[in-house]
Amino acid sequence: MDYAFAVKWLKAFRHSAEAICELYADDFVFEDPILDQYQIRDKGDLGRIFVLYANKDRENGLGVHNFRIRGYEGDRRSGLIRWEWTPEDAGNFIGLDVTNKPFFTQGHTFHVYDEQGRITRESSWWDVGAILTAIGQPGIEKARIPAKSAVAGAA
Numbered sequence: 001m002d003y004a005f006a007v008k009w010l011k012a013f014r015h016s017a018e019a020i021c022e023l024y025a026d027d028f029v030f031e032d033p034i035l036d037q038y039q040i041r042d043k044g045d046l047g048r049i050f051v052l053y054a055n056k057d058r059e060n061g062l063g064v065h066n067f068r069i070r071g072y073e074g075d076r077r078s079g080l081i082r083w084e085w086t087p088e089d090a091g092n093f094i095g096l097d098v099t100n101k102p103f104f105t106q107g108h109t110f111h112v113y114d115e116q117g118r119i120t121r122e123s124s125w126w127d128v129g130a131i132l133t134a135i136g137q138p139g140i141e142k143a144r145i146p147a148k149s150a151v152a153g154a155a
Contacts, residue, residue: 001074001075001079001111001113001117002074003069003072005117006069006072007069009023010067010069010081010083013050013065013067014053014067016054017047017050017051017054018047019054020047020050020054021043021047021050023119024043024118024120024122025114025120026043027041027120028118028119028120028121028122029041029120029121030046030049030122031122033123033125034125035094037049058089059089061089061092062091063087063089063090063091064087065086065088066085066086066088067084067085069081069082069083070082074111077112077113078111079110079111079113080108080110080111081108081110082106082107082108083107083108084105084106084107085104085105085107086104087103088102093131096135097135098135101134101135102134103131103134103135105126105130105131106126106127107124107126108124108125109122109123109125110122110123
């Protein structure tokens, strides 16, 4: 596929779960290991996962989810989509209170496509640590790279 398909895929998240599912072949495998979602092969199950991201109600606590493409590398058979994600007005995320705690993360999704350009395999990975840091989750700290002089002095 191409950059235009990647944009179409991300825009479908804001439209509806059905719009997203239409981009998948009937025979597909979806995985998001960060959310412990493995080997999903049923479009009904896939739709239930994606319904959250098409929420448009800012009052229900589910949040309005904004995705933006950062890049695409690939061809007609497979591709890697780099993206960023920011929810607005979310009250809960992965069981954590995120009310009035804005966050942002980046991730990438690998796709394999069939001859009709539909997704047959998807694997998504994203930085949950950035979210936990942004919402002030205890025990999560960014790794710090020591200053060049500190490294040189240790030798």
